[in-house]
Amino acid sequence: MGRVPITVMGYRCERCGHEWFPRIDKQEPKVCPKCKSPYWNSPKKQAPMLYEEFCGKIKTVLKSSNTPLTWTEVRTKAKLPQKWPNNQWVHRMEKDIGLIREKDKNGIIQWKILLS
Numbered sequence: 798m799g800r801v802p803i804t805v806m807g808y809r810c811e812r813c814g815h816e817w818f819p820r821i822d823k824q825e826p827k828v829c830p831k832c833k834s835p836y837w838n839s840p841k842k843q844a845p846m847l848y849e850e851f852c853g854k855i856k857t858v859l860k861s862s863n864t865p866l867t868w869t870e871v872r873t874k875a876k877l878p879q880k881w882p883n884n885q886w887v888h889r890m891e892k893d894i895g896l897i898r899e900k901d902k903n904g905i906i907q908w909k910i911l912l913s
Contacts (some may be wrong), residue, residue, distance in 0.1 A: 810837040848886055851877070856894050856910060865899070865907035
């Protein structure tokens, strides 16, 4: 008798992580069988980041770097979810932590911080 692997598609709740096999193949579940959430297939929304956390991450990344960085480099190294920084927070960081943004000869904005 030959043995073969059999793969069956199932579902995973984005809220509680519960995994299960469907009873009916053609119909998508309405709720998670464990937590009963009707939003089982949409991830939880994260709480918005606070200014202090945002500022702290940027300050850490810029202090650890010896060269100025672009926003994309800062965002990647700090693992920030935003595509673009909040302008009000950027102006506030210029006052709070000494953030400096300057255009280089190619017109690319470089971020750096005054080391103190």
